[in-house]
Amino acid sequence: xxxxxxxxxxxxxxxxxxxxxxxxxxxxxxxxxxxxxxxxxxxxxxxxxxxxxxxxxxxxxxxxxxxxxxxxxxxxxxxxxxxxxxxxxxxxxxxxxxxxxxxxxxxxxxxxxxxxxxxxxxxxxxxxxxxxxxxxxxxxxxxxxxxxxxxxxxxxxxxxxxxxxxxxxxxxxxxxxxxxxxxxxxxxxxxxxxxxxxxxxxxxxxxxxxxxxxxxxxxxxxxxxxx
Numbered sequence: 736x737x738x739x740x741x742x743x744x745x746x747x748x749x750x751x752x753x754x755x756x757x758x759x760x761x762x763x764x765x766x767x768x769x770x771x772x773x774x775x776x777x778x779x780x781x782x783x784x785x786x787x788x789x790x791x792x793x794x795x796x797x798x799x800x801x802x803x804x805x806x807x808x809x810x811x812x813x814x815x816x817x818x819x820x821x822x823x824x825x826x827x828x829x830x831x832x833x834x835x836x837x838x839x840x841x842x843x844x845x846x847x848x849x850x851x852x853x854x855x856x857x858x859x860x861x862x863x864x865x866x867x868x869x870x871x872x873x874x875x876x877x878x879x880x881x882x883x884x885x886x887x888x889x890x891x892x893x894x895x896x897x898x899x900x901x902x903x904x905x906x907x908x909x910x911x912x913x914x915x916x917x918x919x920x921x922x923x924x925x926x927x928x929x930x931x932x933x934x935x936x937x938x939x940x941x942x943x944x945x946x947x948x949x950x951x952x953x954x955x956x957x958x959x960x961x962x
Contacts, residue, residue: 739764744771746753750797770908779831781816790903794818796829801853803843805933809886811847822856822925823874823906829858829905858925868893869914875899875907885938916945923948 740761746761750769760769781796792798792806796818803811803819813819814836818827835857843945845852862871878899887896892912899907905923922931923944930937933947 739766744773748855754907773933779815779829781818781829783816793800797826797926802846802851803839803854804846806824811843813843815915818855820856822858825856832859832861834858834860854904858921868912870909870911871917871920872909873907876909877907879906883934883938885941887941895939898937898944900930902932904928905930913942916948919944919948 743763744760745763748759748761750757756771757772759767760770760773761767783793786793786797790807791810796813796816797805797819799805799812801820803813803817805812816830818829819835819839819841820826821828821830822875829901831897838857839854842852842854858875860871864868876897876899879901882902883900885898887894889895890962894913895909895911896913897909898905905920905925908920910917910920913944921927928948928951930947930951933950936943937947
């Protein structure tokens, strides 16, 4: 497998000639590659066309408030079609992933049943299995202005880990080929747990994420006991 980064497909043409089968794909880097099949995958878009004229307010998806309620009080929206709150940014966007859909569905159902439940926002996340190589990203994986970051890169073993901080709080992470404790990464981001001195330890060795989680949670419990 060859990966071309920062490269666009500019043209797809038939190879030409009686004996030349397949396609020619012209890339923006000047290369032309042969292909038997070209798959175009450019993202997803909410299917909201059927709502035209319904009175429901839409943008990239159906617009909702913090209770997943639309502008029509008795109608709620959830999942891929819903433009809900992003936990990390506080902004509203479409997150077409299963965990967000499940979270939305539960909260919308609670509110429709009369049990008022506020949506705190969904953590933007992706976990992919590419030919056996697991990659994942959580929260503000690109970092924040003025924040600190640490990176572990081991290309020979196909291992990569990036942690993004705002003060002593983990706000984003990316990993490749590292599947241990990815649930802890998401938990730290979602709970906004202050890491204190453990942030410095992670800046030296980002693989110590479980130690940092246990150390930070025990510190909070200890301090609460003193109070």
